[in-house]
Amino acid sequence: MTIHVVGNVCVDMSFHLKRLPRAGETLNAQSAGEGLGGKGANQAVAAARTGAAVTLWAPVGNDPAGLWMGERLAAEITTLRLSRLDLPSDRSVVLVDGRGENLIVTAAACADAFDPTAEGALAAEWRTGDVLLMQGNLPIAATVACLRQARASGLFTVLNPSPLPEDVRDLAMVSLLIANRPEAERLTGEADPQLAARRLHALGAEAVVITLGGDGALLQDGSASLHIPPRQAEVIDTSGAGDCFAGTLTGLLHRGMPLAKAAEVASAAAALCVGRPGTMAAFPTRAELFALVPSLKTDIA
Ligand code: ATP
Known part of the structure; x- marks a missing residue:
């Protein structure tokens, strides 16, 4: 069985600054770096590190950045299905301040043009019992169509609606919705x-997880709700915590872990992530995840 992650990939340029700039201001960064990013890529990598079989469906440009991203992803993801578009590869600028807060700007020509259901290749490859994991970077109509088709084919669908699409009022095509606190508030x-979690459940999502930053997460599974405590962390850089949480949680569910336990481990994984600099570079390695949950290693061997 496979997790199909359908989303964006991009080149992330990160700048670490003492504080975030105000409008019109120019600041010198204390350090800068370039890496692989995009919520689709991040969540696919986090899921793959749990030992789950992952296929990533994503658009890249027909340019050197697209080739570079493909090579980097191949080291982490079991199967890559990258669509090469005649557009510039997507790029993000990530600003991180001394308290670990971040600001992100993205140029997303490839994500904006991508329709994962257009050619039928995705639906030809997925199987009943597989998982579909999507985010909010692709056009909302394409995302909704893909989720509906997957649900109708018997897949377990996970949606992390980030960045938040303008309008989502029907979540009947979502098995598990993972949103952070501001997203949950704006959706409901x-x-x-x-209350937001209950409302999202009433809109059709079978289960809902609301991430609460340093306060952990809230799980709504049917009518039962449960607080997932945070793991203590010294905050260095919060970027990617949400992706680490969503990808790890989906990977663990796919490995057969019950939802509440998977959310607890995902919370511990995301706490490790906020305790060090970078996005994907800060995600726990497979060895670190296996140290958190030794049975994962046994199951995969
Ligand atoms: P981001 O956009 O920065 O990637 P997000 O807003 O999508 O993150 P958050 O709710 O901030 O998501 O964080 C996701 C998860 O990461 C939380 O549910 C929690 O488990 C963990 N986490 C985040 N911040 C902290 C912290 N300060 N201490 C411990 N764990 C944290």
């Missing part, structure tokens, strides 16, 4: 995460 109008 409810500031209280518990």
